[in-house]
Amino acid sequence: MANTSDLSRGCFIRYNNELVQVLEYEHRTPGNLRAFYQVKMRNVKTGKLVENRFRAGEDIDLVRVDFRELQYVYKEGNALVCMDNETYEQLYIDQVLFGDGLQFIKEEMNVKIAFDGDLAIAAELPLTVELEITYTEPGVRGDTATRTLKQATVETGATINVPLFVNTGDRVKVDTRTGDYIERVK
Structure with missing residues (x-):
């Protein structure tokens, strides 16, 4: 089991039985009080932002996520059709995962998609x-x-x-x- 010292920006954890991605975290030690981690997270399914304070050394449930590099082929409805470069399988990825950077993506561009099993949960565009x-x-x-x-x-x-x-x-x-x-x- 992992603890709060294993947190990093971009990692995925299970919080209140929901899969969330850590957006920001800060280790604080106020005066003569105990140290804690202030963590800002985004719910993967709903997109809702959540903030929580974890005690230093508290156990957390880190989730292993698989990243695959896919090639963007075309847009269809509210999904982007992306092709796996190794198996040539076409996957439909929800455009919400790409955020505001979607307006700069063009065909045949490679993107990194995070999967929890077979479900696409996050997308990373090139910087x-x-x-x-x-x-x-x-x-x-x-x-x-x-x-x-x-x-x-x-x-x-x-x-x-x-x-x-x-x-x-x-x-x-x-x-x-x-x-x-x-x-x-x-």
Whole structure:
């Protein structure tokens, strides 16, 4: 049996007979009181956020989760059809698992899916993706001195903010967690 010192960000535990993923945890030792862990968790089935305080050394039920790398093929209804690269089996993964990063995913991109048995419980996108700008207002020569941003549409249809020197047809690197422009790719 594991205890609270085995907690880490992203691990899965069973809490109140529900499968939850640890989002944040902090070890606190206030003054002359006992140490404890403040843990913020997300319920895998409902998506509900839960916070709890565990005593230091308290037993917890860690759940072993299998991660598989799948290739995104296409979207069908509220599910994404992904193919296992080894068995070529097609699986339907609920789009809710991808969160806001779903707008930056494009076909043939590899994603990591966490499974509890045969049930998909979490999805991880690559941290950054390279996308082509399909439309943006043209930049004016000499507008590179300030950190001013403009709207741009990328090939997946998402809208991001880019610097003024980025033009239509340029390839840019985008952070899938926040949707922020990182750099122009050559």
